[in-house]
Amino acid sequence: MNKTFLNDKYFLKSLLVSILLFVLSLVFFNLTDLYTNRHSGNPVSDIVLDNVPLINLYGIYIYGPILIWIILLIVCFAKPHSFPFVLKSLSLLILVRSVFTCITHIGPPNHEVVTGQSALFSIIIKQIDFSGDLFFSGHTGCPFLMGLIFWPYLRLRVIFISASILFGIVVLACHVHYSIDVLAAFFISHSVYHISKKLFARDYDYFVQGTQGD
DSSP states (O other), rough: OOOHHHHHHHHHHHHHHHHHHHHHHHHHHHHHHHHHHHOOOOOOOOTTGGOOOOOOOHHHHHHHHHHHHHHHHHHHHHHHGGGGHHHHHHHHHHHHHHHHHHHHHOOOOOOOOOOOOHHHHHHHHHHHOOOOSSSOOOOHHHHHHHHHTOOOOOOOOHHHHHHHHHHHHHHHHTTTTTTHHHHHHHHOOOOOOHHHHHHHHHHOOOOOOOHOOO
């Protein structure tokens, strides 16, 4: 990390807080995910899913987000000024999504998971049960939020926004989300971004200052 930031006490404190907040948001998400899976309702009709056959894109569904997380981690280490704001914004998005999934008890669309040929793929699939975790799509929302945060960097903007659109198409093709889950993700992530700019104003200032220095 840049020595300038490592010598800044506020930055180090904010980084520690952001990591703690991110971990807590993941714990909260896990608890709410258990709740939603136990209280999942009945499936409903969807104008898109009712007219689109199930397509086996589960490779992209699983490994795509992993690749995006790796890219994001590399970017944050390369641009340490972004770490606190990125982690806090992601934490807020996860917390908001956790609450939304708890109060939206719509059952998952009728679909069948196709595990593919990879043994590792099958192991990952068996460990994931997001059947009641629907509104809104995290596959779509998270990369879109990162696209907004890293908007000043053209290549990163293109990567994250493109990933968000691609993942939105994939989750619909795999019938793991309703169309409203995907569409709403863009609007909610946009709102979370602007709330984060106000809520974590000093961290956002650090990010802007670092961006200007790049």
